[in-house]
Amino acid sequence: xxxxxxxxxxxxxxxxxxxxxxxxxxxxxxxxxxxxxxxxxxxxxxxxxxxxxxxxxxxxxxxxxxxxxxxxxxxxxxxxxxxxxxxxxxxxxxxxxxxxxxxxxxxxxxxxxxxxxxxxxxxxxxxxxxxxxxxxxxxxxxxxxxxxxxxxxxx
Numbered sequence: 001x002x003x004x005x006x007x008x009x010x011x012x013x014x015x016x017x018x019x020x021x022x023x024x025x026x027x028x029x030x031x032x033x034x035x036x037x038x039x040x041x042x043x044x045x046x047x048x049x050x051x052x053x054x055x056x057x058x059x060x061x062x063x064x065x066x067x068x069x070x071x072x073x074x075x076x077x078x079x080x081x082x083x084x085x086x087x088x089x090x091x092x093x094x095x096x097x098x099x100x101x102x103x104x105x106x107x108x109x110x111x112x113x114x115x116x117x118x119x120x121x122x123x124x125x126x127x128x129x130x131x132x133x134x135x136x137x138x139x140x141x142x143x144x145x146x147x148x149x150x151x152x153x154x155x
Contacts, residue, residue: 014151020095021097029073031073032066034066053097054115056142071100073101074098075099078092092154093152093153099147109141
């Protein structure tokens, strides 16, 4: 399932798209409920392996109900943007991935939580490790395997 870009000159290479994904501050995870109603929510995330992103969440919630019904998800990250008012345009870079969300457990869950800690709170690593330990049972971690990645930019 590869997405075709209308403006092919705006397409990024896969390494460029992965770089935006790795550097992004947050992304929007889109799921569908059993009735086909779309649901998008902003998430913190990290990239550990080249072919997956990870996010953490509470033990229950709407997006988890949706993932349980249909594991297919889309995840969008917008990189640097700059509005160009005189050109009626915007400089931007973005990447969209699609794949399946599956729960991570044990060592994989720990690696993902430490990956989030390293990304967002690197200077507080030791108290962060204690926090991970304290919150482990109240937190679930999901891996989204990248089945398709599509990057686009106007620079």
